[in-house]
Amino acid sequence: MIEATSCGGVVIFRGKILLLYKNYRNKYEGWVLPKGTVEEGEQHNETALREVKEETGVSAQIIKYVGKSNYTFNTSYDVVNKDVHWYLMMADSYYSKPQREEYFMDSGYYKYHEAYHLLKFPNEKQILDQAYEEYTALKQNNLWGSKKYF
Numbered sequence: 535m536i537e538a539t540s541c542g543g544v545v546i547f548r549g550k551i552l553l554l555y556k557n558y559r560n561k562y563e564g565w566v567l568p569k570g571t572v573e574e575g576e577q578h579n580e581t582a583l584r585e586v587k588e589e590t591g592v593s594a595q596i597i598k599y600v601g602k603s604n605y606t607f608n609t610s611y612d613v614v615n616k617d618v619h620w621y622l623m624m625a626d627s628y629y630s631k632p633q634r635e636e637y638f639m640d641s642g643y644y645k646y647h648e649a650y651h652l653l654k655f656p657n658e659k660q661i662l663d664q665a666y667e668e669y670t671a672l673k674q675n676n677l678w679g680s681k682k683y684f
Contacts, residue, residue: 535613541569543622551662552568566653566654570584570589601664602619605618618657650662
């Protein structure tokens with residue numbers, strides 16, 4: 535078994551969540567949150583910010599760590615056990631541009647209930663739930679986007 539670590543972000547702008555649509559040769563298809571593999575010498579938060587920027591073109595800042603998800607998948611030669619560390623992030627605009635080299639065909643911001651139903655994987659729905667709860671709590675306390683919070 536191969537152990538791997540990725541990091542990603544639940545990116546929010548004006549209450550909407552950033553999603554990516556991936557279509558890999560019609561074998562893999564669905565809406566996902568931006569995430570990617572930790573590179574040597576990188577901190578988890580650095581990976582999360584880099585991957586969001588690479589996959590979506592979005593400049594975001596980390597608000598807080600949300601949690602970890604785990605899943606396992608098979609490759610042709612082994613089984614991969616992957617931990618994903620997730621961060622709640624705030625984008626600076628509605629702009630996004632999907633990274634075609636990674637087979638992302640579309641990206642956009644969606645209302646919470648739309649994003650929840652679009653997401654392909656149950657573990658990403660669970661992370662979205664946690665991140666959105668954090669977001670609404672910060673919003674209710676007038677801390678979302680406040681300079682003193684960062």
